[in-house]
Amino acid sequence: MNRFAELLDRLVLTPARNGKLTLLADYFRTVEDPDRGYALAAITGDLSIPAIKPAMLRMLVTERMDPVLFGYSYDYVGDLAETVSLVWPDPPPGQTPNHRPTLGGVVDALQSASRSDGPNVLARLLDSASIEARFAIIKLVTGGLRIGVSARLAKQSLADFGKVDVTEIEELWHGLKPPYIELFAWLEGSTPKPQTAVKALFRPVMLSNPVEDRDLEKLDPADYAAEWKWDGIRVQAVSQDDVRRLYSRTGDDVSGAFPDLVDAMDFSAALDGELLVGNPRDATGTFSDLQQRLNRKTVSPKMRERFPAFMRCYDLLQLGDDDLRALPFIERRKRLEAFVATLDPTRFDLSPLAPFADWEQLNGMRTNPPHPVIEGVMMKRLDSSYVAGRPKGPWFKWKRDPHTVDAVLMYAQRGHGKRSSFYSDYTFGVWQGPEGEEELVPVGKAYFGFTDEELKQIDKFVRDNTIERFGPVRSVRADRTNGLVLEVAFEGLNRSTRHKSGVAMRFPRISRLRWDKPTIEADRIETLKALLD
Amino acid sequence: MLLPAEKRKRLFAAGLLTNRASPRVQKTYLWPMRPRDLLCPKPAGLYCAPGDFYIDPVRPVARALITHGHSDHARAGHGSVLATRQTLDIMALRYGENFAGSTQEAAFGETTTLNGVAVTFHPAGHVLGSAQICVEHGGTRIVASGDYKRRPDATSQPFEPIRCDVFITEATFGLPVFRHPPDVDEIGKLIRSTQQFPDRAHLVGAYALGKAQRVIRLIRDAGYAKPIFIHGALAKLCDYYQSEGIDLGELRPATVDSGSKGDFAGAIVVGPPSAFADRWARRFPDPISCFASGWMRIRQRAKQGGVELPLIISDHSDWDELLETIVETGAGEIWVTHGREEALVRWCELQGIAAKALHLVGYEDEGD
Numbered sequence: 001m002n003r004f005a006e007l008l009d010r011l012v013l014t015p016a017r018n019g020k021l022t023l024l025a026d027y028f029r030t031v032e033d034p035d036r037g038y039a040l041a042a043i044t045g046d047l048s049i050p051a052i053k054p055a056m057l058r059m060l061v062t063e064r065m066d067p068v069l070f071g072y073s074y075d076y077v078g079d080l081a082e083t084v085s086l087v088w089p090d091p092p093p094g095q096t097p098n099h100r101p102t103l104g105g106v107v108d109a110l111q112s113a114s115r116s117d118g119p120n121v122l123a124r125l126l127d128s129a130s131i132e133a134r135f136a137i138i139k140l141v142t143g144g145l146r147i148g149v150s151a152r153l154a155k156q157s158l159a160d161f162g163k164v165d166v167t168e169i170e171e172l173w174h175g176l177k178p179p180y181i182e183l184f185a186w187l188e189g190s191t192p193k194p195q196t197a198v199k200a201l202f203r204p205v206m207l208s209n210p211v212e213d214r215d216l217e218k219l220d221p222a223d224y225a226a227e228w229k230w231d232g233i234r235v236q237a238v239s240q241d242d243v244r245r246l247y248s249r250t251g252d253d254v255s256g257a258f259p260d261l262v263d264a265m266d267f268s269a270a271l272d273g274e275l276l277v278g279n280p281r282d283a284t285g286t287f288s289d290l291q292q293r294l295n296r297k298t299v300s301p302k303m304r305e306r307f308p309a310f311m312r313c314y315d316l317l318q319l320g321d322d323d324l325r326a327l328p329f330i331e332r333r334k335r336l337e338a339f340v341a342t343l344d345p346t347r348f349d350l351s352p353l354a355p356f357a358d359w360e361q362l363n364g365m366r367t368n369p370p371h372p373v374i375e376g377v378m379m380k381r382l383d384s385s386y387v388a389g390r391p392k393g394p395w396f397k398w399k400r401d402p403h404t405v406d407a408v409l410m411y412a413q414r415g416h417g418k419r420s421s422f423y424s425d426y427t428f429g430v431w432q433g434p435e436g437e438e439e440l441v442p443v444g445k446a447y448f449g450f451t452d453e454e455l456k457q458i459d460k461f462v463r464d465n466t467i468e469r470f471g472p473v474r475s476v477r478a479d480r481t482n483g484l485v486l487e488v489a490f491e492g493l494n495r496s497t498r499h500k501s502g503v504a505m506r507f508p509r510i511s512r513l514r515w516d517k518p519t520i521e522a523d524r525i526e527t528l529k530a531l532l533d
Numbered sequence: 534m535l536l537p538a539e540k541r542k543r544l545f546a547a548g549l550l551t552n553r554a555s556p557r558v559q560k561t562y563l564w565p566m567r568p569r570d571l572l573c574p575k576p577a578g579l580y581c582a583p584g585d586f587y588i589d590p591v592r593p594v595a596r597a598l599i600t601h602g603h604s605d606h607a608r609a610g611h612g613s614v615l616a617t618r619q620t621l622d623i624m625a626l627r628y629g630e631n632f633a634g635s636t637q638e639a640a641f642g643e644t645t646t647l648n649g650v651a652v653t654f655h656p657a658g659h660v661l662g663s664a665q666i667c668v669e670h671g672g673t674r675i676v677a678s679g680d681y682k683r684r685p686d687a688t689s690q691p692f693e694p695i696r697c698d699v700f701i702t703e704a705t706f707g708l709p710v711f712r713h714p715p716d717v718d719e720i721g722k723l724i725r726s727t728q729q730f731p732d733r734a735h736l737v738g739a740y741a742l743g744k745a746q747r748v749i750r751l752i753r754d755a756g757y758a759k760p761i762f763i764h765g766a767l768a769k770l771c772d773y774y775q776s777e778g779i780d781l782g783e784l785r786p787a788t789v790d791s792g793s794k795g796d797f798a799g800a801i802v803v804g805p806p807s808a809f810a811d812r813w814a815r816r817f818p819d820p821i822s823c824f825a826s827g828w829m830r831i832r833q834r835a836k837q838g839g840v841e842l843p844l845i846i847s848d849h850s851d852w853d854e855l856l857e858t859i860v861e862t863g864a865g866e867i868w869v870t871h872g873r874e875e876a877l878v879r880w881c882e883l884q885g886i887a888a889k890a891l892h893l894v895g896y897e898d899e900g901d
Contacts, residue, residue, distance in 0.1 A: 006722070009832070009843075010842070012832065012836070013832075013835055013836060013840065013841050013842070013843070014841055015841070019730070019841075022729060022730065023729070026729055065709065066879070066880075066883060068879055069709050069876055069879060069880065070709075072708060072709075072873075072875060072876045072879070073708050073709050073710045073876075076708055076710060076831075076873070077710055077831055077833075078833065079832070079833070082831070082832060083710060086709070086710040086711075086712060086830070087709040087710055131712060131714070132714075414810060414839055415839075416839055416841070418819045418820075420809065420810075420814060420820060420822055420839055421809070421810060421811060421812055421813070421814040421815050422815075471837045471838065472810070472837065472838065472839050
């Protein structure tokens with residue numbers, strides 16, 4: 001349990017992706033079954049343990065210590081799980097259990113506890129554990145580790161650990177169960193790849209590369225078909241016998257959030273496409289509408305009615321018993337067109353091809369798309385088979401140019417790792433309020449897009465123009481006559497009730513430093529708000 | 534003239550009615566001195582009126598008794614200073630030879646009399662040379678502990694509990710959440726990380742006096758024999774510790790002139806915490822920032838400071854040790870100086886021990 005607890009603590013504080021991967025792979029290498037499998041399940045969210053409510057936890061601890069002292073402690077720390085793990089009194093000598101619990105032991109004890117016995121089981125576990133282990137146990141029972149590791153990253157670390165491609169893990173994943181003994185055995189090379197009889201498995205998706213300078217001059221337009229790139233989320237709808245699953249592009253099962261779409265999956269096939277909301281025929285909803293439906297475990301009837309989900313299909317991977325992935329795109333496309341025609345038209349439609357004669361014409365289509373929910377074009381080689389991953393050549397994405405705004409640097413925060421001595425995370429704002437009384441209102445935060453040389457320049461500017469410090473954050477001089485204007489590029493804008501400005505940017509990054517521009521000439525909030533409508 | 538009830542209360546406060554003070558005290562003095570007449574908080578610090586001296590004054594005074602060399606306790610510019618030899622040495626290193634009008638060495642366990650007040654220094658276990666100061670007069674004994682810890686530390690004399698009527702304790706980590714883990718486990722994390730990330734420099738933030746040397750010594754005790762790189766601010770004090778017989782192994786300045794950036798790959802670099810946010814840190818390859826401090830017990834603290842590898846190593850007592858020490862001194866009354874006083878006062882009340890916060894100003898409760 002202590003090794004799991006240490007892993008969680010390291011992961012929370014390690015910002016770099018590679019650092020996290022190293023920590024995870026090392027853990028899988030040094031910890032034995034079944035503990036490592038349960039740890040993996042806890043991180044990917046596949047471990048089911050009966051929940052204990054925070055109020056119950058608080059009761060357990062105040063039965064054991066002075067409530068006033070607990071109150072002081074909780075006020076100071078601010079996090080219930082952490083406070084309880086620290087103040088939990090050691091049991092009196094003589095009653096101390098003679099061994100520390102393992103993660104496997106903890107999971108067994110919690111999973112087999114009855115509802116009424118749960119709190120007692122938890123208390124006994126806390127009695128026997130170290131401070132760090134107590135924190136991990138409480139996180140397991142209160143749900144949500146919040147360690148900044150996605151299921152995708154955990155799978156990547158497994159791939160690193162076993163030296164296999166991550167798509168192999170993704171393909172197997174839904175057929176496996178904690179503590180994943182056979183998976184680890186295979187990754188360590190002691191047994192063959194596990195076979196799975198589970199139905200409606202995820203098929204690792206094919207991804208595209210962005211069109212870069214000089215790519216096009218080497219390509220023949222006649223070899224490619226183009227489609228619009230819709231601004232939704234990539235999904236895979238797989239239905240086999242009675243099992244229906246809607247997967248995200250990383251293989252997470254998102255069926256629960258889209259029962260309306262799953263209800264319409266009365267077929268035996270695997271479809272690849274874009275999840276959107278609205279009415280496919282004439283009212284494709286925006287990404288902010290779609291966001292209303294994302295990341296929900298359940299969805300109310302009202303929500304389903306306001307933002308109905310549908311799938312705009314662009315590939316067919318399996319039809320009945322036939323795996324179509326080895327066929328050329330043009331062949332799969334023919335079968336796709338015939339197949340989608342048989343489906344419920346309010347839930348499934350076809351992503352239409354966008355005919356073009358040459359790259360120049362396609363460029364024109366990309367920059368002036370016929371619909372606001374289109375963010376560019378996709379180019380797919382007619383003879384390309386469907387392969388997992390991101391091979392260079394068969395599929396390209398060519399996005400619309402990003403929006404840009406001139407904003408003023410307001411706060412800077414120190415980075416991590418290589419950037420720990422640089423102020424590298426920037427919060428920027430635009431003007432609002434009547435002329436002459438303008439104030440800056442923050443509209444976003446960005447930490448990339450600039451070169452190393454530009455980073456040094458901004459860092460110097462921040463250090464020379466600091467007006468206040470809050471821990472790792474500095475507030476910099478930014479008024480009508482002083483300050484640094486940043487040109488910020490972003491993909492889109494959503495309404496936000498969480499930000500004072502009322503808007504939230506998607507994928508913001510610094511595109512240019514405007515040392516030349518007076519701050520007062522930076523953009524106003526109205527410019528951004530106009531993009532919302 | 535004292536009323537019987539008040540008299541009882543005072544005797545109780547002095548520890549006489551709980552039979553906690555020595556029998557000698559009871560015989561010699563019928564009316565023990567009230568503790569607050571012996572020591573009381575003034576703006577300049579804790580003042581002893583009968584002896585006419587201050588303990589750890591925060592501004593220049595005629596006569597100062599200094600518990601240890603940390604800059605918030607040991608300041609320059611006093612008329613005369615009484616402290617342990619090592620504390621005097623450390624003050625001279627930091628402030629120059631003329632940091633006070635005159636100095637006098639206090640040996641551990643030997644009593645000096647100042648205007649009739651008996652003063653004895655006892656080890657506090659905080660940093661090299663750190664002391665508790667026991668002040669005794671008119672049948673009342675008060676121990677001002679300064680900062681102290683109870684854990685074994687190869688770089689400091691071990692703490693000795695002294696029985697007294699009033700014990701003045703710090704409360705830097707005076708909350709039940711502060712429970713320091715064994716320091717060898719924390720150093721183990723650091724050593725493991727250097728093996729996991731052999732291409733990255735490990736920058737260990739540690740206060741220049743005491744913590745830095747203790748951390749280096751712990752790293753040595755864990756079997757790490759490679760050179761350890763240190764920031765310039767640590768050099769004088771590390772040399773001093775070595776000259777006092779505390780072996781820190783091979784230390785090298787962490788300067789780029791000595792080689793290329795790659796030289797620091799996998800190295801352990803120790804420096805004051807402030808240096809790592811500074812441009813100074815840019816000379817290291819993809820560093821992992823570590824911080825050795827009791828504050829690292831709180832995850833949010835580590836997170837806010839951008840610390841990737843917190844090392845919970847403290848030179849102060851944790852909650853359990855504060856309570857244990859209060860009980861061991863047998864004091865009937867506890868005065869709490871800097872830190873989180875309210876929880877410690879509350880605990881004392883629950884145990885039936887009189888306690889109050891002194892509200893002394895000028896001591897950094899953050900430094901550890």
